[in-house]
Amino acid sequence: MKNKFPIDVDNSINSGQVFLWKKDGADWYGINGQDILKINKNGIIKSLTNTKTNFFRKNDNIQKIIKLISKDQTVNKAVKEYEGLRIFRQDPFQCMISFIISSNSNIQKIKSSLEKITEKFGKQVRIQNKEFFLFPEPEKLANASINEIKACGVGYRAPFIKEAAQMVTLKKIDFKYLEKCDYYEAKKNICLVPGIGNKVADCIMLFSLNKLEAFPLDTWMIKILEKYYSKEFKIETKTITQKQYQLLHEKIVNHFGPYCGYAQQFLFKMERENNDKKWL
DNA sequence: CCAAGGCCTGAATG
């Protein structure tokens, strides 16, 4: 049986949601927490450590989701252009650290920092004659010194990373719980971590905690809202304040529906590509 | 509640 909605692997990987993926020939290899994933040219995903994974979010009814978000004409255009773009379900701890690092940075730099972190703190493994570094366990980063973390090029975010890892080891952040509770409760909790504000929290929730109503509002999305949605979502203030972010999000869920996170991913991809932004 | 400024870093820009 052929999948009517195949995943566009290249575009999905190059859409700013994951950073530790490398292409080798026709195959992609990626680090996902303590797992190594391989996606072949036919789009078949496999865990090289034989771990159960739902990286491709196979429970999403993508047909229904795309139908719903495509009611919006701009999203509809983006969907047609990047049909196979998908949201992955990644390891929450890795996702959290990745997006703490992402703030006020750029994709190349995020990638380089994360690679250094895996090389310095992650377990080295050899599988299928290839070398990999897993993502470090929370304990490892929680016990690292600020300077060791800084050596990975993360700058002032180093103490955030350490403290975030500590909160995970101390169960002040419990990903299992955050997955179960609703969007608002999860957000309230995750924003207690230093270095995590509205935008980073939304990324973590959308990409790793199964919260498809998360709609990360970064500078690009604000530009998009101003460009295509100046009537629907009027931006009142110069900078997006806490209050503004909340109000905007409510209007956005109302407009795009409960799967607005997918809408965001399509819009973001489209606008970045239109501006010739590099992903690596 | 909002605006403004600082912040690590390194690639890109002038």
Added chain:
DNA sequence: ACATTCAGGCCTT
């Protein structure tokens, strides 16, 4: 060359 700007924000004042 060398200085300045900018990059998928956050936090403090």
